[in-house]
Amino acid sequence: AQSVTQLDSQVPVFEEAPVELRCNYSSSVSVYLFWYVQYPNQGLQLLLKYLSGSTLVESINGFEAEFNKSQTSFHLRKPSVHISDTAEYFCAVTLRSNTGKLIFGQGTTLQVKP
Amino acid sequence: GAGVSQTPSNKVTEKGKYVELRCDPISGHTALYWYRQSLGQGPEFLIYFQGTGAADDSGLPNDRFFAVRPEGSVSTLKIQRTERGDSAVYLCASSRRGGSDTQYFGPGTRLTVL
Numbered sequence: 001a002q003s004v005t006q007l008d009s010q011v012p013v014f015e016e017a018p019v020e021l022r023c024n025y026s027s028s029v030s031v032y033l034f035w036y037v038q039y040p041n042q043g044l045q046l047l048l049k050y051l052s053g054s055t056l057v058e059s060i061n062g063f064e065a066e067f068n069k070s071q072t073s074f075h076l077r078k079p080s081v082h083i084s085d086t087a088e089y090f091c092a093v094t095l096r097s098n099t100g101k102l103i104f105g106q107g108t109t110l111q112v113k114p
Numbered sequence: 115g116a117g118v119s120q121t122p123s124n125k126v127t128e129k130g131k132y133v134e135l136r137c138d139p140i141s142g143h144t145a146l147y148w149y150r151q152s153l154g155q156g157p158e159f160l161i162y163f164q165g166t167g168a169a170d171d172s173g174l175p176n177d178r179f180f181a182v183r184p185e186g187s188v189s190t191l192k193i194q195r196t197e198r199g200d201s202a203v204y205l206c207a208s209s210r211r212g213g214s215d216t217q218y219f220g221p222g223t224r225l226t227v228l
Binding site for chain 1: 118145149154156157158164170205207209212214215216217218219220222
């Protein structure tokens with residue numbers, strides 16, 4: 001069975017500081033990897049995804065994540081956060097051979113302080 | 115264009131009652147997913163439809179839960195004999211074909227069982 005672990009439930013950080021949200025997964029078969037974001041009072045939105053090719057993927061708002069197969073990790077990073085990045089972030093996987101059903105981690109709340 | 119919509123946004127019911135939750139996916143999306151999100155947790159997969167058929171219902175917790183998608187567009191999640199433990203936010207998502215295609219989530223229905 002597959003599982004996703006987000007190691008931090010809350011990450012407080014000051015504006016313009018760098019941040020890393022950690023995600024590790026467990027799977028005996030190949031997976032696709034995703035980060036979803038949920039802003040306050042909004043629905044889940046895809047932030048970025050890794051399907052194949054370059055192990056470093058980027059979002060349009062400055063986040064990036066790197067797939068590390070040997071460490072089974074997909075950590076999310078941003079070099080300088082904004083107040084507007086305050087949200088809950090979910091890491092998720094789906095099996096390459098599967099229907100696309102997502103297995104989510106528990107979520108990490110990013111709190112950006114002024 | 116229109117996103118995924120879900121009705122009602124909130125539903126309060128009494129233990130033992132029957133409820134129906136509706137999902138309108140993005141037009142043309144053949145894949146539809148239902149997830150359940152309890153407080154402080156990531157979403158958990160319930161069921162996946164490809165067209166009109168339930169291709170994977172492995173996440174339904176028991177036989178009180180049932181879902182349909184009779185015409186391959188709108189889906190209804192049905193819960194019989196509700197229990198307090200069913201209280202959660204029920205999320206619907208759709209994607210173009212399933213697999214690695216991006217899933218677009220609705221705002222969710224918050225179900226409260228008293």
